[in-house]
Amino acid sequence: MGKSRDLAAMRRAIAISAQGLGSTSPNPPVGCVILDSEGSTVGEGYHVRKGEPHAEVNALSAAGKLAEGGTAVVTLEPCNHFGRTPPCREALINANVARVVIAVMDPTSRGEGGAALLRKAGLEVEQDFLQDEALLVLGPWLASLENDRPFITWAYEAAPDGKPLPLDAHSGVPEIRYALQESYNLVIDHGGQVREGRPGKHGREVFQVPHDSLSGNSGRLLRLLSAAGARSVLLNGASDAAAALFAAGAVDQIISYLPGTLPSWAPGAHHSHLGVLPEGYRLTGVNREGKYVRLTGRND
Numbered sequence: 001m002g003k004s005r006d007l008a009a010m011r012r013a014i015a016i017s018a019q020g021l022g023s024t025s026p027n028p029p030v031g032c033v034i035l036d037s038e039g040s041t042v043g044e045g046y047h048v049r050k051g052e053p054h055a056e057v058n059a060l061s062a063a064g065k066l067a068e069g070g071t072a073v074v075t076l077e078p079c080n081h082f083g084r085t086p087p088c089r090e091a092l093i094n095a096n097v098a099r100v101v102i103a104v105m106d107p108t109s110r111g112e113g114g115a116a117l118l119r120k121a122g123l124e125v126e127q128d129f130l131q132d133e134a135l136l137v138l139g140p141w142l143a144s145l146e147n148d149r150p151f152i153t154w155a156y157e158a159a160p161d162g163k164p165l166p167l168d169a170h171s172g173v174p175e176i177r178y179a180l181q182e183s184y185n186l187v188i189d190h191g192g193q194v195r196e197g198r199p200g201k202h203g204r205e206v207f208q209v210p211h212d213s214l215s216g217n218s219g220r221l222l223r224l225l226s227a228a229g230a231r232s233v234l235l236n237g238a239s240d241a242a243a244a245l246f247a248a249g250a251v252d253q254i255i256s257y258l259p260g261t262l263p264s265w266a267p268g269a270h271h272s273h274l275g276v277l278p279e280g281y282r283l284t285g286v287n288r289e290g291k292y293v294r295l296t297g298r299n300d
Helices: 001-021 055-067 090-096 113-121 129-148 174-185 218-227 240-247
Strands: 029-037 041-046 072-077 099-104 122-124 151-157 186-189 194-196 232-236 253-259 282-289 292-298
Touching: 001 029, 001 072, 001 129, 029 055, 041 055, 055 072, 055 090, 055 240, 072 129, 072 174, 072 218, 090 113, 122 186, 129 151, 129 232, 129 240, 174 232, 174 240, 186 292, 232 240
Parallel strands: 072 099, 099 122, 151 232, 151 253, 186 232
Antiparallel strands: 029 041, 029 072, 186 194, 253 292, 282 292
């Protein structure tokens, strides 16, 4: 019974952590669920933006005294340092939580790490619990840290051979792609305009939209995007910026919208280029959206 409750609680924590996508940068999107000593859910919370309480603090506030002797189920290792907010490991200890279940360990932990300090305080700690599932949300943030640049997704309408269509060939896909933008800190439109994926949702003084021209080489582009505080960027359609970043190998994910109708086939015609994703990208998702087939690929 305990294991099944932990599984359900962690999956709930992962689901609510996604509420922070597009607003927590440069912090990670984290979710937390508090179970009481009997295993019932008594509180939950997620990190909204940098400078505001972390997921654990929000969940503990919701649980109140019911957290005593209970379990905190959290998607990322609780922080162990004082920043704009107190360390979450201290909040968990002060709340008299007995046990902490962690999905992903935090590579930015300082000193011994939050998990080690929780154990020293006498709490039971389980780590790497549903790690792969939690990475569905935390993966881009971790990739940004590892690569020292934002995680970049390029979404575009494709010709039947899989290649991005030129600007004047775009049709109904921009409206479909609009739903993607709220999961990203910055969006670069096909005309080169830069904007927040969720306008006005980032913390003050920790995030800004670049106002400099996006012309230039990929190195300059990446420096501009990183200086903005962005951990994730969506390239919305074919553009010079998208072409430069793709050529530099800086595009981590492709979302290609293929037309749902077959091309014309003439007897005896040769069609040797029927790719759906660029070389080097593995297919990770296939869906139908309106009159398109949406293909997702990762460059791992």
